[in-house]
Amino acid sequence: MAQRPSPGARLYKSKQSSGSGEYSRKEKSLGLLCGNFVHVYSQEENQEICLDAAATTLGVERRRIYDIVNVLESVGIVTRKAKNCYIWRGFSCVTSKLDDLSKKAFSDLYGTPEDFRTPVASRKNSKKTAAARVKVEMQPPNLDLDDSLSQSQSQSQSQKAACVRSSMETELDVQSRQPRRASGGSRKEKSLGVLSQRFVQLFLLAGDRAVSLDQAAIQLLGRSPSDTDPLSVSPVEGDTTKLLKTKVRRLYDIANILSSLRLIEKVHTVNRKPAFKWLGPDASSKTVASLQERSTINVTSTRKEDVSLKRPASEVADKGKRGTKRRKSFARFVKNEEAESTVEAKSPTQANGSPVTDAEFVDTEGNEGFDAATLERVASVISTFPDSYANRWQNYVSSVDSMLRRGQVRRETAYECIARLLNEKNGAEDESRGDSLKREVQQSCEELGKESDSQQMAVAEQLSAMATGSQVTQVSPRSRGCGGTREEERQKVEQEESGDSCADDVNKAGEGTQENEVVENDDGPTECETTQSGLDMIDPWDQDSVDKYMARAREAGPKHLRAAEQWLTTFRQWQELWTAPFAAFGAASLPESASEAPKRTPSLGAVAIPDKNGS
DNA sequence: TCGTCCCGCCAGAGC
DNA sequence: GCTCTGGCGGGACGA
Numbered sequence: 001m002a003q004r005p006s007p008g009a010r011l012y013k014s015k016q017s018s019g020s021g022e023y024s025r026k027e028k029s030l031g032l033l034c035g036n037f038v039h040v041y042s043q044e045e046n047q048e049i050c051l052d053a054a055a056t057t058l059g060v061e062r063r064r065i066y067d068i069v070n071v072l073e074s075v076g077i078v079t080r081k082a083k084n085c086y087i088w089r090g091f092s093c094v095t096s097k098l099d100d101l102s103k104k105a106f107s108d109l110y111g112t113p114e115d116f117r118t119p120v121a122s123r124k125n126s127k128k129t130a131a132a133r134v135k136v137e138m139q140p141p142n143l144d145l146d147d148s149l150s151q152s153q154s155q156s157q158s159q160k161a162a163c164v165r166s167s168m169e170t171e172l173d174v175q176s177r178q179p180r181r182a183s184g185g186s187r188k189e190k191s192l193g194v195l196s197q198r199f200v201q202l203f204l205l206a207g208d209r210a211v212s213l214d215q216a217a218i219q220l221l222g223r224s225p226s227d228t229d230p231l232s233v234s235p236v237e238g239d240t241t242k243l244l245k246t247k248v249r250r251l252y253d254i255a256n257i258l259s260s261l262r263l264i265e266k267v268h269t270v271n272r273k274p275a276f277k278w279l280g281p282d283a284s285s286k287t288v289a290s291l292q293e294r295s296t297i298n299v300t301s302t303r304k305e306d307v308s309l310k311r312p313a314s315e316v317a318d319k320g321k322r323g324t325k326r327r328k329s330f331a332r333f334v335k336n337e338e339a340e341s342t343v344e345a346k347s348p349t350q351a352n353g354s355p356v357t358d359a360e361f362v363d364t365e366g367n368e369g370f371d372a373a374t375l376e377r378v379a380s381v382i383s384t385f386p387d388s389y390a391n392r393w394q395n396y397v398s399s400v401d402s403m404l405r406r407g408q409v410r411r412e413t414a415y416e417c418i419a420r421l422l423n424e425k426n427g428a429e430d431e432s433r434g435d436s437l438k439r440e441v442q443q444s445c446e447e448l449g450k451e452s453d454s455q456q457m458a459v460a461e462q463l464s465a466m467a468t469g470s471q472v473t474q475v476s477p478r479s480r481g482c483g484g485t486r487e488e489e490r491q492k493v494e495q496e497e498s499g500d501s502c503a504d505d506v507n508k509a510g511e512g513t514q515e516n517e518v519v520e521n522d523d524g525p526t527e528c529e530t531t532q533s534g535l536d537m538i539d540p541w542d543q544d545s546v547d548k549y550m551a552r553a554r555e556a557g558p559k560h561l562r563a564a565e566q567w568l569t570t571f572r573q574w575q576e577l578w579t580a581p582f583a584a585f586g587a588a589s590l591p592e593s594a595s596e597a598p599k600r601t602p603s604l605g606a607v608a609i610p611d612k613n614g615s
Numbered sequence: 616t617c618g619t620c621c622c623g624c625c626a627g628a629g630c
Numbered sequence: 631g632c633t634c635t636g637g638c639g640g641g642a643c644g645a
Contacts, residue, residue: 028620028621029619030621061622063636066635070635070636083630084634084635191635191636192636242639246637249639256620274618
């Protein structure tokens with residue numbers, strides 16, 4: 001393909017460059033173009049933007065203007081008025097737009113609150129051993145499929161896809177593209193504007209944390225309405241690597257534009273992977289103010305040569321220290337998972353009887369406890385996981401609850417953390433529920449100050465049950481021993497763990513005693529179902545199991561081998577994503593709650609993976 | 616070498 | 631059937 005500058009590009013360059021006559025790629029970046037676009041049109045609120053005129057003014061192809069306005073529209077800076085015509089709304093609209101995006105983030109990106117509320121059976125599952133869970137983890141692609149993959153989507157996935165599709169169309173179509181025909185085609189769903197909104201939502205959910213483009217691509221690819229599960233990318237549907245590469249290209253485009261708006265900034269990463277950090281509309285409005293002060297269009301690079309976009313390494317390092325503060329304590333928590341599962345939370349008070357703060361709080365071993373910031377950080381990391389991790393929030397709540405039981409976190413901190421999570425997840429639509437929960441939490445905390453440990457446990461159970469959305473008997477903070485369901489579950493788990501080595505099971509693909517166990521879940525077929533269908537399963541965490549699977553795929557032919565390799569690549573990416581936050585806390589191994597992986601129906605067809613005997 | 620991302624083809628949407 | 635819109639990926643650029 002010709003890489004020569006177009007006539008328009010030359011015009012742009014001739015207008016903007018120093019006149020050296022040489023074509024420079026840097027002078028034509030989307031970020032720079034966006035800066036110029038903002039400079040030209042931000043002078044006057046509500047002015048009309050004719051795309052043809054914009055292209056002429058800026059000396060670029062019309063095609064590039066589409067890229068700019070699509071991203072600007074996604075954050076509310078412009079709105080589409082008619083064909084070839086947009087309206088400049090300005091940066092004052094960004095905040096409200098971001099608020100909307102933020103409120104919709106959970107439902108758009110991770111499913112509806114109903115998805116979060118899972119039946120008791122699922123909670124039960126969340127308490128199973130790691131060994132039990134790895135058996136229902138993601139599965140490799142169907143090695144003999146050709147074109148029937150779309151029918152393999154579970155109903156819940158389809159519903160979730162509809163939810164995402166609906167919400168995304170609401171964002172861009174209803175607000176600014178109503179004149180357009182409702183098409184429902186995938187083209188619109190993949191538009192740069194929708195992708196930009198999702199990208200921004202990732203930042204809103206990630207908070208302070210940098211989001212890498214690779215990570216975002218995996219997630220956004222997974223949340224494509226036509227493919228809700230990132231891990232379900234089938235070779236039949238397209239090359240996974242290719243899709244990711246394409247998505248990353250688009251994210252580069254979006255990131256450059258958002259960078260030029262100073263909504264995000266590029267940060268250094270250890271492995272050279274591109275990552276961006278959210279700055280927000282405040283920084284952005286300052287930028288546009290400076291842009292407006294320019295008397296002429298400035299073509300000095302706003303991207304690569306702008307040092308302000310690159311944070312000093314020392315600053316990045318300092319940020320990175322946030323999670324390491326509790327390293328020792330968290331590692332101990334993981335290490336003691338089996339050894340001391342029944343230590344109940346004490347009600348921490350100082351000698352004078354007043355409650356301790358997070359900073360003052362120490363666990364039962366005299367170590368620092370987990371503070372709210374740490375729990376929030378873990379939550380923000382988990383929030384970036386693809387929506388296929390149906391139990392990620394239940395696991396999170398379960399982990400916090402476990403910390404509480406071990407006396408590793410202040411009760412109030414744990415409750416507030418979960419309440420905030422619920423409130424955030426439920427959003428404005430269910431605000432009353434979140435507020436109600438907060439009140440209950442507050443009341444519970446007050447009550448707990450006067451009650452015994454076992455009564456605190458009852459409240460903890462109630463809280464956890466509320467957080468997981470399960471149906472439980474209303475438990476009064478003063479009642480004793482209610483909510484025995486959780487206690488029974490815990491005892492059951494202890495029995496399982498004492499009688500059977502879950503850690504060993506992880507490394508023995510197909511040999512686990514719980515291989516045929518029925519595991520209910522809200523996220524599609526279960527292991528039991530797959531076993532009933534006569535299909536064996538692969539343990540993707542076990543190299544031997546993977547090797548056997550790959551060997552079968554190799555025997556089956558190049559097509560099957562490619563499919564298997566793509567699946568494996570995707571799984572490794574997922575694996576890294578899933579384990580990273582826990583590794584960051586210095587955990588020697590995954591905490592129990594982290595081994596819950598997405599499930600997929602194994603459909604291995606003619607190429608069955610080896611059974612436990614290797615046959 | 617590999618991250619970055621410009622560029623324009625071309626197909627779908629809109630009228 | 632024409633124009634508008636924009637997905638997409640080749641391949642050049644730059645560190």
